[in-house]
Amino acid sequence: MTYEILTAFFGWMTVINFALLAVSGIAxxxxxxxxxxxxxRMFKMDEKDVHNAYFNYLAQYKVATIVLSLAPYLxxxxxx
Numbered sequence: 001m002t003y004e005i006l007t008a009f010f011g012w013m014t015v016i017n018f019a020l021l022a023v024s025g026i027a028x029x030x031x032x033x034x035x036x037x038x039x040x041r042m043f044k045m046d047e048k049d050v051h052n053a054y055f056n057y058l059a060q061y062k063v064a065t066i067v068l069s070l071a072p073y074l075x076x077x078x079x080x
Contacts, residue, residue, distance in 0.1 A: 003076070003080055006076060007073065007076040007077060007080065010069060010072045010073035010076060011073050011077075013069045013073075014065065014069040014070045014073050017061075017065040017069050018065060020061075021058065021061055021062055021065060024057075024058060024061070025058055028054050028058070036050050036051070039053075
């Protein structure tokens with residue numbers, strides 16, 4: 001695997017992950033009541049706990065995307 005292919009791989013992985021993060025965030029905001037009611041029934045949680053779970057999910061996904069996709073891409077870009 002060449003340096004250019006690896007850089008392109010991490011670049012596209014970053015774009016795809018941030019797109020999924022944006023879609024997830026928009027879905028949670030746009031369909032909050034409907035999604036919350038489904039998850040409250042599925043997991044027998046309070047509404048506040050469900051909203052906290054959404055926030056934690058989005059925050060952890062963002063951190064994972066930065067650490068596992070964006071940081072390697074930037075390191076490869078600046079190193080080459």
